[in-house]
Amino acid sequence: MFKLIMQNLFHKPATRKYPFETRLTFERSRGHVIFNSENCIYCGLCARKCPADAIKVDRTNKTIELNTFRCIICSECITSCPKKSIILSNERIYPAKEKVIFKVSKNS
Ligand code: SF4
Numbered sequence: 001m002f003k004l005i006m007q008n009l010f011h012k013p014a015t016r017k018y019p020f021e022t023r024l025t026f027e028r029s030r031g032h033v034i035f036n037s038e039n040c041i042y043c044g045l046c047a048r049k050c051p052a053d054a055i056k057v058d059r060t061n062k063t064i065e066l067n068t069f070r071c072i073i074c075s076e077c078i079t080s081c082p083k084k085s086i087i088l089s090n091e092r093i094y095p096a097k098e099k100v101i102f103k104v105s106k107n108s
């Protein structure tokens, strides 16, 4: 017991002072998905394959919406995209109080 107390007194804290000190991301961390509108043909395959119904593709207006609150970062959209227009970033996005929807279009 005494040994444990002494260890805890003189060791660095096991926790970080978040948000002032954030943990580095690992190379293969699952952060968030990013759409590249350059090659996208708005086929809608990513939306059909998404198990969380997080993607909405509008073929008429050529826009894609990603609801980050629904996304479970499973990478299914990335593997199903025929144009390789979606990539997985290892950077995490910050928690938010309100629903965050990323919208991409041919002009963005
Ligand atoms: S699957 Fe790829 S090409 Fe098709 S709409 Fe989604 S991002 Fe665009």
Ligand code: SF4
Residues within 6 Å of the ligand: 033, 049, 050, 051, 052, 053, 054, 055, 066, 070, 071, 072, 073, 074, 075, 076, 077, 078
């Ligand atoms: S990573 Fe998975 S849950 Fe997120 S948008 Fe793609 S298919 Fe949907």
